[in-house]
């Protein structure tokens with residue numbers, strides 16, 4: 584009686600150890616630690632705030648939407664390209680800076696293209 588009890592415990596130990604090993608090696612045990620996730624989220628947020636603060640004012644979210652029809656009057660090729668693109672619903676001014684001046688001077692004033700991630 585006592586012997587089989589010990590045997591059962593031994594068997595249980597082997598099974599537990601084996602499944603624990605399986606879990607560790609198969610990645611089951613790698614469920615993210617909430618404390619680590621939280622710390623990472625905070626770091627990410629801090630980085631985002633830092634980037635936001637470092638952005639020039641002109642690239643902040645307040646852009647005056649450009650009158651697309653005006654742009655298309657001179658940029659017919661862009662109409663074809665833009666209207667069929669995934670950015671069709673994104674206003675030109677979201678990516679191009681100084682649009683007002685560009686239009687006011689009949690396209691002679693330079694216009695910028697934003698390449699920072701915030702534009703995306």
Ligand code: HEC
Pocket residue numbers: 649650651653654655656657658675676679682683685686688689690691694695696
């Ligand atoms: C009166 C005509 C006219 C209008 C209106 C106009 N553009 Fe232009 N645009 C031009 C000309 C001319 C150029 C310079 C030659 C070229 O690259 O085609 C130009 C160039 C550009 C460029 C390229 C700049 C570069 O450095 O390569 C962009 C981007 C642009 N326009 C965006 C716009 C947007 C956005 C609008 C609407 C808000 C607009 N344009 C309205 C005439 C116009």
Ligand code: HEC
Pocket residue numbers: 651654655658661665670673674675676677678679696
């Ligand atoms: C999602 C961002 C985005 C939007 C929205 C966008 N553009 Fe552009 N545009 C770009 C990028 C990026 C380039 C390439 C700039 C470069 O090569 O320096 C470009 C280039 C151009 C050029 C120059 C093309 C050439 O042949 O050199 C024109 C003109 C232009 N855009 C007009 C427009 C007009 C008009 C609109 C609105 C209808 C518009 N864009 C909307 C990102 C955008």
